[in-house]
Amino acid sequence: MLFKEFAELCSRLEKISGRLETIDILAEAISSLSEDDLPVFCRLILGKPFPEWSPKKIGTGPNLLYEAVAFVTGRKKEEILDRLGRVGDAGAAVEELLSQKSQTAFFTTDLMLSDLMTALEELASTGGGRSQKEKARIIQRILSDASPLEGHYITAILLEDFRIGVGEGNLREAIAQAFSVDPALVEYAGQVRNDMGEVATLAKQGDDVLRSVRLVPFHPVRMMLARQGTISAVLEGEEHIVVEFKYDGARFQFHKEGTVCRMYSRRLEEVTKALPDVVHLLDQAIAGDVIVDGEVIAVKDGHPLPFQTVLRRFRRKHGVTKAAESIEMVPRLFDILYCNGEMLIDTPFHNRRDILTGVAKEFVTEQLVSGDETEIENYYHAALDAGHEGVMLKRRDSRYTPGVRGKDWVKIKPEADTLDLVVVGAEWGEGKRAHVFGSFLLAARDNDRLVPISRVATGFSDEQLGWLHSILKDDIIRSSGKMVWFEPKIVFEVGYSEIQKSPNYEGGYALRFPRFIEVREDKDIREGNTAEDVGERYTLTHRPVPS
Secondary structure, X not given: OEHHHHHHHHHHHHOOOOHHHHHHHHHHHHHOOOOOHHHHHHHHOOOOOOOOOOOOOOOOOHHHHHHHHHHHHOOOXXXXXHHHHHHOOHHHHHHHHHOOOOOOOOOOOOOEHHHHHHHHHHHHHOXXXXXXXXXXXXXXXXXXXXXXXXXXXXXXXXXXXXXOOOOHHHHHHHHHHHHOOOXXXXXXXXXXXXXXXXXHHHHOOOHHHHHOOXXXXXXXXXXXXXXXXXXXXXXXXXXXXXXXXXXXXXEEEEEEEOOEEEXXXXXXXXXXXXXXXXXXXXXXXXXXXXEEEEEEEEEEOOEEOOHHHHHHHHOXXXXXXXXXXXXXEEEEEEEEEEEOOEEOOXXXXXXXXXXXXXXXXXXXXXXXXXXXXXXHHHHHHHHHHOOOOEEEEEOOOOXXXXXXXXXXXXXXXXXXXXXXXXXXXXXXXXXXXOOXXXXXXXXXXXXXXXXXXXXXXXXXXXXXXXXXXXXXXXXXXXXXXXXXXXXXXOEEEEEOOEEEEOOOOOOOEEEEOOEEEEEOOOOOHHHOOEHHHHHHHXXXXXXXXXX
């Protein structure tokens, strides 16, 4: 497939608002692709060159891209930034700049979809002392051969800001339609393989192949998620439910096959080297080849330490041995997805628990199985007294649904008015904070879009603002006056006193007295709260009082 055809398709899809029309167009394109182009197309149409579980990352920030654009267009970097500020969209600005190139190469070749993928692979594999120069050279080469429209979508892919209205849901439906397979099986294969490129290739072979997909060690899948709720609501219609402590730690997925062990974070990044002490404990405690789900907590004098203590270990690259000696890290296991060649995600939860306790000698979390609300309430308060966040309620017959926030797992914790929102922009500070960002623009997820609903400027220490500036400054994709916009990568937990309706934000709501709590480094932007969540909270707190 020519990348020009891909870019034209993206441009067409971006102008469509109807879901069914989007699926029809995608299905038509997918059904015509070659065997080699099919997986590449399905990853790139989501703006993700590599599967989510892959350690490969493009690793190019906006500054590197803008320098390459300046080189290719014969302009100064300042002109590029000025154009970005005026146009407001990095892809559109690059398209405009490429259309006004002062020089055109005498010999250009048509860019194929596979050519771009090869270049992205090169970017991901380029490291070492000269990596930035080499990455710049690769980007310059791609853009030199690109038409203005191609440059638009190359930019969006490189900046990981590819929003053309196509999400995994639409893509799943299109794959099913293109190959006349069951959409439910496409969704199931997506949960198991965690790679829509591979799923499309399997779908082309039919329902039986989709139905036969299996988990394999060292190919992590998204973790099952929980909703907030109440004990009484969960007990309705249930004779007994499972109750477990909800730990104030960091989620992990542990894979073991033979003598090889690897650990992955909630964001599916490998953290084996950062937590060798925990990996060793699990290796010694677990017999057989497994994939297990759990949480690691930091402990001192028998009491759990705050969540941030654990996160510091997860992102540590140096001084790991010393850190391991100073803080005790304890794993807690609560589920098993795979054991000795058998995939278990469709096995009822109470059976998975029996298998887990059979292969793990220790570190399996305690459980209460009860249908008595008072007994569960007492267990909940015991969890709080022990320093934990609360409890998890789980249905005994539930299957494990990777990446899904369903009704089978419900978290119970003290009422706290907080939201997890994605940082999409910021405004420079004033006075002593003029060299850092002073306030941040936050957004909620609305299907495949991010819609702003608030700013937050309080709750930060000077040290935190300095750190946030250091990690966000290279992710600026455009600016206007004192305002900048970022590649969306970071989630803030934010407290507030009330949700109000507001025409000032695209999401239609605003937070009253928002206050920064912490950066949720363990969460991907897809795990932030949705616009629907915000609307539900508004409705709950603004119900008419019965007369």
